Amino acid sequence: MAALLWHAPLxxxxxxxxxxxxxxxxxxxxxxxxxxxxxxxxxxxxGQFTLRGEKNAQVQLLFVLPASMSGPLGAxxxxxxxxxxxxxxxxxxxxxxxxxxxxxxALGRLSNNGRAxxxxxxxxxxxxxxxxxxxxGTITLTVSYTGL
Amino acid sequence: MTNFxxxxxxxxxxxxxxxxxxxxxxxxxxxFIDHATRAGSITLYNPGEEPVEVTVSFGFGFPTTDSSGSIxxxxxxxAPAGEPGATAWLQAFPRRVTIGQQKRQTIRxxxxxxxxxxxxxxxxRLTVSAxxxxxxxxxxxxxxxxxxxxxxxxxxxxxxxxxxxxxxxGVTLAPVSASYAGDSVAVRIPLARTGTAVYxxxxxxxxxxxxxxxxxxxxxxxxxxxxxxxxxxxPVGALAPGKYKVRVTVSTDRSDLPPxxxxxAPTVRDSVEFTVR
Numbered sequence: 090m091a092a093l094l095w096h097a098p099l100x101x102x103x104x105x106x107x108x109x110x111x112x113x114x115x116x117x118x119x120x121x122x123x124x125x126x127x128x129x130x131x132x133x134x135x136g137q138f139t140l141r142g143e144k145n146a147q148v149q150l151l152f153v154l155p156a157s158m159s160g161p162l163g164a165x166x167x168x169x170x171x172x173x174x175x176x177x178x179x180x181x182x183x184x185x186x187x188x189x190x191x192x193x194x195a196l197g198r199l200s201n202n203g204r205a206x207x208x209x210x211x212x213x214x215x216x217x218x219x220x221x222x223x224x225x226g227t228i229t230l231t232v233s234y235t236g237l
Numbered sequence: 238m239t240n241f242x243x244x245x246x247x248x249x250x251x252x253x254x255x256x257x258x259x260x261x262x263x264x265x266x267x268x269f270i271d272h273a274t275r276a277g278s279i280t281l282y283n284p285g286e287e288p289v290e291v292t293v294s295f296g297f298g299f300p301t302t303d304s305s306g307s308i309x310x311x312x313x314x315x316a317p318a319g320e321p322g323a324t325a326w327l328q329a330f331p332r333r334v335t336i337g338q339q340k341r342q343t344i345r346x347x348x349x350x351x352x353x354x355x356x357x358x359x360x361x362r363l364t365v366s367a368x369x370x371x372x373x374x375x376x377x378x379x380x381x382x383x384x385x386x387x388x389x390x391x392x393x394x395x396x397x398x399x400x401x402x403x404x405x406x407g408v409t410l411a412p413v414s415a416s417y418a419g420d421s422v423a424v425r426i427p428l429a430r431t432g433t434a435v436y437x438x439x440x441x442x443x444x445x446x447x448x449x450x451x452x453x454x455x456x457x458x459x460x461x462x463x464x465x466x467x468x469x470x471x472p473v474g475a476l477a478p479g480k481y482k483v484r485v486t487v488s489t490d491r492s493d494l495p496p497x498x499x500x501x502a503p504t505v506r507d508s509v510e511f512t513v514r
Contacts, residue, residue: 103265103266103492103493103494104266104493105262105263105264105265105266105393106263106266106393107260107261107262107263107393108260108391108392108393109259109260109391110259110260110388110389110390110391113386113387113388113389114386114387114389115385115386115387116384116385116386117384117385117386118382118383118384119383119384119385120383121383125385136387136389138389138391142266143266143493145456146458146493147308147457147458149308149309149310151312155387158385158387160383160385166383166385168387194309194310194311196307196308196309211387213385215383215385219383220383221382221383222383222384223384223385224383224384224385224386225385225386225387225388226387226388227387227388227389227390228387228388228389228390229366229389229390229391229392230389230390230391230392231312231364231391231392231393231394232391232392232393232394233310233362233393233394233395234266234395234458235300235308235309235310235458235460236300236437236457236458236459236460237266237267237395237396237437237458237460
């Protein structure tokens with residue numbers, strides 16, 4: 090830490106905006122032909138991010154959401170995200186979220202400590218003859234201050 | 238003690254100890270490059286316990302407002318025609334790097350502007366993408382089972398401004414408006430930039446009663462590239478019937494930016510009254 094601080098650029102000001110993914114969006118084991126929904130308020134399954142930055146700053150959230158997940162031998166499982174699948178909480182409490190549509194850019198405001206959490210739900214739609222195996226994909230969250 | 242030294246320890250403590258997609262700290266959060274040096278840099282720090290693969294790229298975008306006063310930044314790969322984009326002639330070195338746990342990396346930004354570049358300010362957005370190690374999918378499928386999971390990736394976008402020559406900035410403030418609903422007063426602040434550089438400032442709004450009691454106040458950092466009409470929702474709680482006044486000031490006061498980054502300009506003010514029946 091001391092070395093880091095010693096070499097820090099002297100002109101730097103303000104708190105950088107730092108997003109961190111803390112929990113993957115997980116659907117667990119699903120059943121062929123049966124859609125599985127994970128709510129943004131699900132403490133175990135929801136995708137979760139934390140934000141750290143300038144106190145009270147407004148930030149833009151922009152998700153890139155995959156249309157499907159990739160599995161064995163090129164098999165895919167379609168994914169859907171709804172207008173209420175995004176949640177923002179300046180208090181970082183999963184039970185106290187402001188709902189937003191993760192399919193469009195959204196705004197949030199960091200707390201007076203410069204903190205917030207973002208939650209994400211979604212639905213996996215395996216087909217009746219879905220090939221067995223592990224399916225994966227990537228969700229990308231892009232963040233930026235709106236005042237710069 | 239610089240601001241950087243003051244906030245970094247707190248920021249490091251605030252970042253979760255466990256992460257599946259560790260973002261890197263990108264400092265500073267805005268880069269200003271002068272034509273005399275044609276170079277800048279950012280410092281990346283990986284506070285996590287795993288190496289992070291980082292990619293740096295340039296794009297274009299700036300804050301705009303929609304009809305409701307919400308701000309958004311639409312990012313594109315290149316600058317639209319007529320916009321003073323710097324994207325095409327900025328380069329980052331290195332563009333791709335793996336940063337070890339609790340290590341730092343300097344990214345150099347070099348500019349190669351056209352020889353006949355007119356005086357002015359030129360804009361870009363720098364995106365830092367951070368990708369952690371391979372993330373296991375939760376749950377292991379039984380024989381014949383299906384397990385699904387989505388891993389996370391995070392990106393941080395900062396602004397880059399390239400400045401050549403003597404620049405000026407300022408804003409004009411059209412009449413502000415205010416409407417009371419629920420427990421807040423929505424204040425619209427229509428701003429139009431003047432001069433040759435982005436206006437970086439702070440908009441403040443306060444609501445006072447007829448007797449002069451402050452019922453609520455709030456502020457917002459603003460960046461006016463061309464025009465901006467942001468809405469600030471001032472929390473006031475339940476207002477008793479009567480007359481109230483909203484005062485708005487917009488100044489180039491920005492404590493989050495280094496000195497001289499936010500060009501100075503005269504403060505603008507306006508006010509408007511509304512009645513609660």
